Amino acid sequence: MEKAFHYYMPVKILFDYGVSQKMASYIAGENVLIISDPFLYQNGVAQRIGESLIGKTVGYFSDIEPNPSCESVDAAAAAARALKADCVIGLGGGSSMDVAKIVACLTRDEGSIYDYYSGGTKTFSERKTMLICVPTTAGTGSEVTNVGVFTNKKAGIKMPLVTDRFWADYAVIDPELTYSLPPAVTASTGMDAFCHAIEAYWNKESQPMCDMLAMGAMQLILRFIKRAYDDPNDLEARGAMIKASMIAGVAFSQTRTTGIHALSFPLTTEYHASHGTACSITLPAFIRLCREGAAEKLQALSAYLGYADAGALADAVEALMESMGMPTRLGQLGVREENLEHITKVGLGAAIIQLTPAVMNEQTVYALLKGIL
Amino acid sequence: MEKAFHYYMPVKILFDYGVSQKMASYIAGENVLIISDPFLYQNGVAQRIGESLIGKTVGYFSDIEPNPSCESVDAAAAAARALKADCVIGLGGGSSMDVAKIVACLTRDEGSIYDYYSGGTKTFSERKTMLICVPTTAGTGSEVTNVGVFTNKKAGIKMPLVTDRFWADYAVIDPELTYSLPPAVTASTGMDAFCHAIEAYWNKESQPMCDMLAMGAMQLILRFIKRAYDDPNDLEARGAMIKASMIAGVAFSQTRTTGIHALSFPLTTEYHASHGTACSITLPAFIRLCREGAAEKLQALSAYLGYADAGALADAVEALMESMGMPTRLGQLGVREENLEHITKVGLGAAIIQLTPAVMNEQTVYALLKGIL
Known part of the structure; x- marks a missing residue:
C-alpha cells in the first residue's frame, strides 16, 4: 500500500x-512596498527593482534584521499602511520574505503581529494585498513556503507562524541577484538548501x-555548489543553485524538516552560527544515523547521486563542506562537551525532530552531537 | 545558462x-452535482460517493459520453443551475472531469459553452462554484490540468479550452476507484500517462x-503497470499507477504534449482507437526519433530507468506494450499505406507537434508512420 x-x-x-x-x-494596483535588509537598500538592489516598476508608486522599508523581531514586523506594517500598499515585495533572504508575508496580511487586517501570533487571538482575513517574494540567496526556499519565522524579543522565543495567507502570489527567481553573494554565503545557504531537500x-x-x-x-546542488563557490560569476551554476533552492523549498513546504533543523536552533541562537552552517554541521552525522531507519530510500538516493551507499554519500558531503571552508565539528563553533546536554534538550523541544527517521531521545541525540564534537 | x-x-x-x-x-456549501458517465452511475460508484456526502443535497448528471460534446456540457450546466450547485464533482476519466471544469464555471456564468469557446466572445468570471476532480482511471491526469477538451459537433471539431478557472480546488486520488478497470484499460490509460510524462x-x-x-x-509506471495489468487487485500497483498518472499530469500541465498526442487525434477519431492506444502506438518510434534532438536528456532518462540507452528504452517500452496485448503497428488499427498522408497532415495541424525535439514536417512524420505500419 x-x-x-x-x-x-x-x-x-x-x-x-x-x-x-x-x-x-505582474503587479495589480498602484502602490508597492519593497521590504529588504539595509544592505540591499544601500547597494542599490532594492531601488533598481523599484525603478523598474514603471508607473507604480514605490516605497521602501529596509530595516529588516536577521531573525526578524515582531517590532520590525509592526514597523514594516505601519509603512505599508501609510503607503496604502496594494503589493508587498519581500526582497532578500528568509528574513525579508517572511516579514513581507505577514505585512501583506497586516496591510488591511488591523492590529499588531502580537494579535495573531504567540497567544494572539485574531486570525487573518483573506489576503487582498499582493505578495511577491524575491530571494537574493540560494538557500532558504522561503519564497515557496507558507511559513514565517518571527522572534518575540519580550518572551525570548523564535516561533514559526504557518497560514495559507503566506503563500506568495509570485516567487520571482532571478539568478542575477545572487552573483554578489560572497563564497562563504554561497556555501552555507546552498548547504541549507541541501538540508531542506534531504530532510523532505x-x-x-x-x-x-x-x-x-x-x-x-x-543532484543540482552537488553538481553546482562548488562551482558557484569557486566562481561567483558562473552563470550556469548560479542559475542551478537558486533553482535547486526553490525546488528544495517546494519539497519541504509539504513535509517540514527534521532533526537537522531542530538542532540548528540552539546552534544559531547561542553560538551565532549562520543558519546554513548550523544546519549542515550535523548533516553528515544525520545521513549516517538515518541509514537504518531510511535504509531503502537512502540507498536509492545514494545510487541516484552516484555513490555506492549512504556512508559514501555522507563522506562526500562532509568532504564537500570542508572544501568550501565550512566547519564540520561542533568544536569549531565553540561548543564544548558540557554544552551538549543543553543543545540536546533544546533540539528535542522542537516538534519537527520527531519527523526524523530514527529514534530521537536524550541518548541518541547526545551521542550524535558527541560524535561530531 | x-x-x-x-x-x-x-x-x-x-x-x-x-x-x-x-x-x-472539504466541500463548502450545500448542493453538490456529481458528473459522470452512465456506467459509473449504473454500477453505483457515483451514488456511493453521493451517499458519503452526509448533510449535502446531491444531484447526478450521468450522460457524459467519450469526447464530450458541447450539447452535453450545456445539458450538464442546466442540471447544475437547477440544483443551484455550490460544488461540482467530475468523476471519471478525462471526459467527465473536463465537463465538470466548465460546468463549475457555467453554474453562475450565463449562457452556453458556445459563448465562451470556438468563436464565442464571453469570458468566465471568477469561479465561485467549487470544483473537485475524482479520476477513476490512471491515465488522463486531467484532475491536475487547466484544460478541457470539447467536441463541437456542428463544426465537426474537437478543441481544447484552457483557462485558470479550470484548475480544480481539489484532485481526489483514490486507488480504490481503479480496482475494477479491465486489464486492457489499465494498459492503455497507463501508457497514456507514460506518454504525458515523456512528452513533458x-x-x-x-x-x-x-x-x-x-x-x-x-519509473513508477514501468515498475507497476504490468502488475496492475496482471492483477487488478494489486493494491500497491493500483496506488502507484494512479499516483504516477497524476504526477505525469502535473508535469504536462506546464509543458503541454508533443507529436505523440498530435498524431493520436486522427487515430482516435478516424480509427476508433482508445486515446491511450492511439498515443502509445507511436511512442517507441518517437523515442527512437528524438534520440538525436534530445540526446543528452534521453540518455539521462534511460540510465535513470535502468536502460543502456534510448534505443534499449524504446525496445523495452515496445515489448511491455506487446506483453499487455497492445497494438504496436498501425496496421493493427486498420491503417493502410494510402492513409498515411492524411494522418500526417492532420497531425501536423496540431500546434503541439512542433514542441517535439525533432524536425516535424510532411517527410519526417510520414517516415515515422511508415516505419510502424
Missing part, C-alpha cells in the same frame, strides 16, 4: 535571468512528489 | 485509499520541476 499524502503549493513561479527587473506587468526526502511525512523534487534538487 | 521557466499548479491534491468516500469535510520531459517547453516529476512518474 502506498502512503496517504496531501500536496498544495499555489505559488506562481517565474524563473529567469533578469526577471526581477520585469515584474511591473527522509521525513516521516515524505511523499512521492516531494521525493522526486528533493532528489533533483540534491 | 539555465532556461527560463514558469510553474503554476494550484490544485490541492489528496491521495489515499478510500479518500473519495471522505470528501464531505522531452518537450521544447520542458522545465526542471516537471522533468523531475516526469522521470519519477515514468
Whole structure:
C-alpha cells in the first residue's frame, strides 16, 4: 500500500535571468512596498527593482534584521499602511520574505503581529494585498513556503507562524541577484538548501512528489555548489543553485524538516552560527544515523547521486563542506562537551525532530552531537 | 545558462485509499452535482460517493459520453443551475472531469459553452462554484490540468479550452476507484500517462520541476503497470499507477504534449482507437526519433530507468506494450499505406507537434508512420 499524502503549493513561479527587473506587468494596483535588509537598500538592489516598476508608486522599508523581531514586523506594517500598499515585495533572504508575508496580511487586517501570533487571538482575513517574494540567496526556499519565522524579543522565543495567507502570489527567481553573494554565503545557504531537500526526502511525512523534487534538487546542488563557490560569476551554476533552492523549498513546504533543523536552533541562537552552517554541521552525522531507519530510500538516493551507499554519500558531503571552508565539528563553533546536554534538550523541544527517521531521545541525540564534537 | 521557466499548479491534491468516500469535510456549501458517465452511475460508484456526502443535497448528471460534446456540457450546466450547485464533482476519466471544469464555471456564468469557446466572445468570471476532480482511471491526469477538451459537433471539431478557472480546488486520488478497470484499460490509460510524462520531459517547453516529476512518474509506471495489468487487485500497483498518472499530469500541465498526442487525434477519431492506444502506438518510434534532438536528456532518462540507452528504452517500452496485448503497428488499427498522408497532415495541424525535439514536417512524420505500419 502506498502512503496517504496531501500536496498544495499555489505559488506562481517565474524563473529567469533578469526577471526581477520585469515584474511591473505582474503587479495589480498602484502602490508597492519593497521590504529588504539595509544592505540591499544601500547597494542599490532594492531601488533598481523599484525603478523598474514603471508607473507604480514605490516605497521602501529596509530595516529588516536577521531573525526578524515582531517590532520590525509592526514597523514594516505601519509603512505599508501609510503607503496604502496594494503589493508587498519581500526582497532578500528568509528574513525579508517572511516579514513581507505577514505585512501583506497586516496591510488591511488591523492590529499588531502580537494579535495573531504567540497567544494572539485574531486570525487573518483573506489576503487582498499582493505578495511577491524575491530571494537574493540560494538557500532558504522561503519564497515557496507558507511559513514565517518571527522572534518575540519580550518572551525570548523564535516561533514559526504557518497560514495559507503566506503563500506568495509570485516567487520571482532571478539568478542575477545572487552573483554578489560572497563564497562563504554561497556555501552555507546552498548547504541549507541541501538540508531542506534531504530532510523532505527522509521525513516521516515524505511523499512521492516531494521525493522526486528533493532528489533533483540534491543532484543540482552537488553538481553546482562548488562551482558557484569557486566562481561567483558562473552563470550556469548560479542559475542551478537558486533553482535547486526553490525546488528544495517546494519539497519541504509539504513535509517540514527534521532533526537537522531542530538542532540548528540552539546552534544559531547561542553560538551565532549562520543558519546554513548550523544546519549542515550535523548533516553528515544525520545521513549516517538515518541509514537504518531510511535504509531503502537512502540507498536509492545514494545510487541516484552516484555513490555506492549512504556512508559514501555522507563522506562526500562532509568532504564537500570542508572544501568550501565550512566547519564540520561542533568544536569549531565553540561548543564544548558540557554544552551538549543543553543543545540536546533544546533540539528535542522542537516538534519537527520527531519527523526524523530514527529514534530521537536524550541518548541518541547526545551521542550524535558527541560524535561530531 | 539555465532556461527560463514558469510553474503554476494550484490544485490541492489528496491521495489515499478510500479518500473519495471522505470528501464531505472539504466541500463548502450545500448542493453538490456529481458528473459522470452512465456506467459509473449504473454500477453505483457515483451514488456511493453521493451517499458519503452526509448533510449535502446531491444531484447526478450521468450522460457524459467519450469526447464530450458541447450539447452535453450545456445539458450538464442546466442540471447544475437547477440544483443551484455550490460544488461540482467530475468523476471519471478525462471526459467527465473536463465537463465538470466548465460546468463549475457555467453554474453562475450565463449562457452556453458556445459563448465562451470556438468563436464565442464571453469570458468566465471568477469561479465561485467549487470544483473537485475524482479520476477513476490512471491515465488522463486531467484532475491536475487547466484544460478541457470539447467536441463541437456542428463544426465537426474537437478543441481544447484552457483557462485558470479550470484548475480544480481539489484532485481526489483514490486507488480504490481503479480496482475494477479491465486489464486492457489499465494498459492503455497507463501508457497514456507514460506518454504525458515523456512528452513533458522531452518537450521544447520542458522545465526542471516537471522533468523531475516526469522521470519519477515514468519509473513508477514501468515498475507497476504490468502488475496492475496482471492483477487488478494489486493494491500497491493500483496506488502507484494512479499516483504516477497524476504526477505525469502535473508535469504536462506546464509543458503541454508533443507529436505523440498530435498524431493520436486522427487515430482516435478516424480509427476508433482508445486515446491511450492511439498515443502509445507511436511512442517507441518517437523515442527512437528524438534520440538525436534530445540526446543528452534521453540518455539521462534511460540510465535513470535502468536502460543502456534510448534505443534499449524504446525496445523495452515496445515489448511491455506487446506483453499487455497492445497494438504496436498501425496496421493493427486498420491503417493502410494510402492513409498515411492524411494522418500526417492532420497531425501536423496540431500546434503541439512542433514542441517535439525533432524536425516535424510532411517527410519526417510520414517516415515515422511508415516505419510502424
